[in-house]
Amino acid sequence: MDKLDILYEDNHLVILNKQVGDLVQGDQTGDTPLSEHVKQYLKKKYNKPGNVFLGVVHRLDRPTSGAVIFARTSKALSRLNKMLKEKEIEKTYWAIVKKPVKQREGSLVHYLKKNTKNNKSTAFEKETQDAKKAVLHYKVIKEIDHYALLEINLETGRHHQIRAQLAKVGMPIQGDLKYGYPRSNKDGGISLHARKLEFIHPVSKKSIEVLANLPKTAFWNLF
Numbered sequence: 001m002d003k004l005d006i007l008y009e010d011n012h013l014v015i016l017n018k019q020v021g022d023l024v025q026g027d028q029t030g031d032t033p034l035s036e037h038v039k040q041y042l043k044k045k046y047n048k049p050g051n052v053f054l055g056v057v058h059r060l061d062r063p064t065s066g067a068v069i070f071a072r073t074s075k076a077l078s079r080l081n082k083m084l085k086e087k088e089i090e091k092t093y094w095a096i097v098k099k100p101v102k103q104r105e106g107s108l109v110h111y112l113k114k115n116t117k118n119n120k121s122t123a124f125e126k127e128t129q130d131a132k133k134a135v136l137h138y139k140v141i142k143e144i145d146h147y148a149l150l151e152i153n154l155e156t157g158r159h160h161q162i163r164a165q166l167a168k169v170g171m172p173i174q175g176d177l178k179y180g181y182p183r184s185n186k187d188g189g190i191s192l193h194a195r196k197l198e199f200i201h202p203v204s205k206k207s208i209e210v211l212a213n214l215p216k217t218a219f220w221n222l223f
């Protein structure tokens with residue numbers, strides 16, 4: 001594991017910039033998740049004996065990168081979970097997608113149905129049984145050659161929401177084979193990055209705004 005890219009840290013929270021390929025929370029692969037690496041980092045830094053408490057507040061898909069929050073206290077965890085539910089944590093994503101983008105900015109509304117067998121969500125245009133409503137807003141930041149850089153804000157947080165919705169309207173994320181992009185990225189990731197987090201600190205009540213640097217790849221460098 002390379003050195004953790006810590007964006008913010010205090011007694012209650014630690015926010016870091018997740019790299020492509022990092023697993024936020026343990027799964028069936030058995031790979032060491034980021035949560036374990038953060039625990040080890042805290043244990044060492046603060047010389048803590050025994051187990052270190054760390055709560056996973058939200059997740060990012062393994063092939064994506066960007067800002068992810070962990071809670072260092074149970075008080076912060078329960079408050080952040082509530083804030084997440086009540087949409088009090090504003091997340092801004094950046095994605096490189098295949099052109100053409102029909103509108104410079106717009107909103108997408110679909111109904112997403114998750115298939116656990118292949119870990120994929122299908123987007124439907126009309127209400128469908130067992131499908132959950134998904135809403136996102138986007139705007140084009142920059143266009144070059146065959147690609148556009150979008151800024152995306154989520155109104156709902158569904159499984160693979162950004163990936164499935166953009167693919168549905170013919171703008172698959174660069175490198176996202178699962179959702180119809182023709183080629184993979186060299187690093188095995190996809191060009192989707194959790195760029196910014198904004199929220200009121202659950203304990204101190206101060207305003208927090210965190211920006212996560214873009215991955216250092218040739219493609220992101222173009223933008």
